[in-house]
Amino acid sequence: MSHARAPGTIVELAPELLELILSYLGPHHITTFGATCRRAHDFIRPTNQMLWKQTFLQLFDHPKHVWEAQVPTARAQNQPREALWDWHRELVRRTKAFNLVLECDREVLALEIDNVIGTLLDIVQTSSCPCPTENASPVSLNIMYLNRLVQRAPDFESIVHDFSRHPSSLAVPRDLKMVLDRPVTRSMLRRGPVAPEWASRFHIIYGPTERERESIASKAAARAIVYDWGVTSEAADHGPFRKDGSGAVDWQSVEAISSLMHRIFDTALKAYHLHPTGFDIHVPHRQPINPAAPDDWAGVTGTWSGTYAFLDYRALIHHNFAHSLEHPLDLGNYEEACGDMMRFDLEVDDSEELRNDERLQSDLPYCDDLPKLYFEGTSTRQASERPSIGVRGVACLAPSGREVRWRLIIRYAGADQWQLEGVQPSGVRSGGIYGLWSHVDHDDHGPMGPFYYTPCGITEFSFD
Numbered sequence: 499m500s501h502a503r504a505p506g507t508i509v510e511l512a513p514e515l516l517e518l519i520l521s522y523l524g525p526h527h528i529t530t531f532g533a534t535c536r537r538a539h540d541f542i543r544p545t546n547q548m549l550w551k552q553t554f555l556q557l558f559d560h561p562k563h564v565w566e567a568q569v570p571t572a573r574a575q576n577q578p579r580e581a582l583w584d585w586h587r588e589l590v591r592r593t594k595a596f597n598l599v600l601e602c603d604r605e606v607l608a609l610e611i612d613n614v615i616g617t618l619l620d621i622v623q624t625s626s627c628p629c630p631t632e633n634a635s636p637v638s639l640n641i642m643y644l645n646r647l648v649q650r651a652p653d654f655e656s657i658v659h660d661f662s663r664h665p666s667s668l669a670v671p672r673d674l675k676m677v678l679d680r681p682v683t684r685s686m687l688r689r690g691p692v693a694p695e696w697a698s699r700f701h702i703i704y705g706p707t708e709r710e711r712e713s714i715a716s717k718a719a720a721r722a723i724v725y726d727w728g729v730t731s732e733a734a735d736h737g738p739f740r741k742d743g744s745g746a747v748d749w750q751s752v753e754a755i756s757s758l759m760h761r762i763f764d765t766a767l768k769a770y771h772l773h774p775t776g777f778d779i780h781v782p783h784r785q786p787i788n789p790a791a792p793d794d795w796a797g798v799t800g801t802w803s804g805t806y807a808f809l810d811y812r813a814l815i816h817h818n819f820a821h822s823l824e825h826p827l828d829l830g831n832y833e834e835a836c837g838d839m840m841r842f843d844l845e846v847d848d849s850e851e852l853r854n855d856e857r858l859q860s861d862l863p864y865c866d867d868l869p870k871l872y873f874e875g876t877s878t879r880q881a882s883e884r885p886s887i888g889v890r891g892v893a894c895l896a897p898s899g900r901e902v903r904w905r906l907i908i909r910y911a912g913a914d915q916w917q918l919e920g921v922q923p924s925g926v927r928s929g930g931i932y933g934l935w936s937h938v939d940h941d942d943h944g945p946m947g948p949f950y951y952t953p954c955g956i957t958e959f960s961f962d
Contacts, residue, residue: 509538513548522556554588604656619696627784706761720757724948736946744897752932759948798871801953808837814946849872852890855890858905901922918949
């Protein structure tokens with residue numbers, strides 16, 4: 499490193515001006531600048547938080563926009579991280595994850611996969627959607643960063659498929675490991691320990707992969723989870739929640755629901771242009787508050803589109819009693835049926851009648867930082883003249899203060915028929931609702947299956 503410097507060089511600029519100039523460079527170029535002389539080296543030290551903050555904000559959204567929107571419960575959980583936030587460290591962490599995926603060194607990536615996925619999830623969760631009228635890009639910088647990585651990485655989807663969830667498997671030869679893990683996602687493997695939460699959450703947010711769409715094993719594994727009567731237990735309120743009465747999300751179940759429902763949109767309902775996947779769909783608070791319903795924090799009011807799926811009842815029985823049958827159901831090749839594309843037109847209704855409705859009450863805990871939202875509306879089939887069906891329900895925050903829980907009751911022929919229990923996995927006003935439906939009376943061994951509904955304002959929807 500040279501210790502000499504010529505008079506009048508860039509390092510003689512006022513610190514605030516030099517910080518501004520350098521912030522437009524990438525981290526690598528800033529490091530290169532720091533090697534030119536001692537003063538430059540001292541200037542770019544990690545302790546120069548102003549420099550690294552400006553550099554960070556050239557690439558990423560300011561995380562405070564998301565933090566300030568969090569409810570007290572979630573904010574309290576995040577407070578230690580906020581207090582210790584270091585702009586240089588966070589920039590290095592994100593850049594390292596980007597480069598590891600881009601370089602695709604399988605052995606190194608396998609050892610770092612939990613840190614890499616955790617970092618990518620953090621980028622999504624600290625994304626914000628600036629208003630187009632402000633002096634800012636109408637697109638999240640975080641999402642742009644992730645989309646560049648997806649476009650440039652030689653095989654981005656391998657980080658969903660090709661890395662085992664269990665540390666002991668790192669000793670397995672690479673070629674054998676590829677055979678074992680591909681193309682079934684980690685949380686859909688039916689043997690061994692349950693996949694970590696980050697693996698399932700990342701798959702849900704990224705959406706279905708090409709290999710997954712073509713994989714019989716993946717379909718079979720997802721169906722084995724979704725159509726198991728045990729998943730709709732009373733302890734989980736008959737939804738995709740843990741069966742311990744905690745009200746926490748069961749990420750493995752939500753991932754399986756996601757895999758099946760998106761496959762249905764891509765195949766059986768491909769005439770409907772519904773595109774409910776991708777990083778940008780899962781940005782918290784992506785859907786703006788409806789000016790006509792300012793207290794509707796969950797974005798209930800409006801039109802939602804989606805559908806549900808089901809096995810033939812004989813097949814459902816066959817699958818759940820396979821242990822006592824000589825030949826188990828071939829879940830890979832047996833295709834479930836799906837309902838028509840449905841539309842919910844919903845509106846918040848805080849009437850005493852709904853608040854006292856026994857079918858809308860739950861024993862599961864929830865986060866009361868935001869009030870429960872009761873609503874009602876109608877359900878109609880797309881492109882159909884059939885009479886509408888009554889819908890009513892409730893939305894509330896999960897105990898974490900992040901995910902949103904939904905219950906919908908479907909009523910027709912003069913009686914309540916179906917109960918839908920679901921969750922928005924990415925938080926308030928983001929993405930759609932993944933869940934499980936069952937009969938309102940929850941008879942033993944009754945029909946059940948997955949569903950997915952998304953707000954029409956969040957995703958493109960049309961019909962040919």
